[in-house]
Each structure stands twice: as C-alpha cells, then as structure tokens.
Amino acid sequence: MFNLDSRLAADTLVVGNLPLCRVLLMNDSQYPWLILVPRVAGAVELTDLTDADYQTYSNESRLVAKAILQAYPDAKLNIAALGNVVSQLHIHHVARFNTDVAWPGPIWGKYPVKPYTAEQANVLVSQFQTLLSIKD
Template identity: 65%
Template sequence: MFELDPVLAADTLHVGDLPLCRVLLMNDSQYPWLILVPRRSQAVELTDLDDADYQQYCRESRHVASVMMALYKGQKMNIAALGNVVSQLHIHHVVRFHDDAAWPAPVWGKLPPVRYAKETSQHQLAQLQRVIFEETL
C-alpha cells in the first residue's frame, strides 16, 4: 500500500494524482518546483519500477516538464532523483531561470525555503491542476 513519506508530506502541497505518480508542489516559492512520486510501495530507485511503470513515469515526467516550461517560460528544466534525505522514490522537476535565487547552482540546500502565502499557494495549485490534468496521458 502506498504511503507518502512524512518528510515529503510536510514539505509539499498536493497537486493531484496522475495514473502512476502523485504530483506535489514543493512549498518553496523561490522556484516552480514539482515532485513526482510513483505510487509504488518500497520503490527507492527508478530501477525498482517494472517496465510498464517506468514507461508511464517517463510519459508523466515529460508531460509535467513540458507544461511547467510552457506555464513559467523557464530557461532550463532540472530533473533529478536524489533520495539522500528521503529514500522513497521521488523525482524533482524544477524550472530554472538565469536570474533565480540559486542560479547556476543546484537549488538543494542553497537557500532556506520561502513558503507560499496561502492565497499564492491556492493560485499556484489551481493553475498547475488546470495545465497538468487538462489532457489525459
């Protein structure tokens, strides 16, 4: 049975569920930052997914990256699965800009997070839900 890691739950806002992945918004307003979590118990690495799930993850990742770049007009998309703090398989999708707070360094650990204000988070969630879920994968 799938359960979201408590650290991920505490650091993110729930956007919705794609066929395979739970989509989470990182609660850091400095960057457009989504996390895809395949809803498979015990998955730690992408290699833990079977072939069908891996192919579905790739479709979902590509879709999320594409709609995020279009929505935020980013200059670079960073996609990474680190897992050094949270072992549950989760893949970060971060839109980057040449003038963002961490550029050109990675976003991890560079600056403390700046949480979304409630109204801003609601707007972000609604916008993301519209663009991510408006077309079926």
C-alpha cells in the same frame, strides 16, 4: 500499500494524482518545483518500477516538464531523482532562471525555504491541475 514519506508531505502541497504518480508542489516560492512520486510501495530507485510503470512514469515526467515550461517558458528545467535524504522514489522537476537566488548552482540546502502564501499556493496548485488535467 503506498504511503507518502512524512518529510515529503511536510514540505509540499498536493497537486493531485496522475495514473502512476502523485504530483506535489514544493512549498518554496523561490523556484517553481514539482515532484513526482510513483505510488508504488517500497520503490526507492527508478529500477524498482516495472517496465510498464517505468514507461508510465516517463510519460508523466514529460507531461509535467511540458506543463512547467508552458507556465514558465523562459525556464531551464532541471529533473533529478536524488534520494539522499528521503529514500522514497521521488523525482524533482525544477524550473530554474538565471535570476533565481541559487543560479547557476544547486538549490538543495542553499537558501532557507520561502513558503508560498496561501493565495500563491492556491493559484499555482490550480494552474498545474489545469495544465495536467488533474481533477481536484
């Protein structure tokens, strides 16, 4: 049975579900940042996915990347599966800009998180639901 890691749940807002992955919005207004979490129990590495699930993940990752670039056409997209703190398989899709606070370095642990306001969060979640054709 799939359960979202409690640390991911605490740090993110749910955008919705694609066929394989739950789409999360990192609650940090410094960077537009979506996370894909394959809903596969016990998955830690991409190699833990079946071939079919890996293909589905790849398609969903590309869909999310396109949605981010549609919303932020001037972004440099960073995609990474780190898992050093949270072992549950999750893949970060982060829009970076040469004006963001951590540019050009990594974002993890660099600056304190600045959560979205409720209004900002609602707008972004709704925007990504539309771009990804996710029903609320």
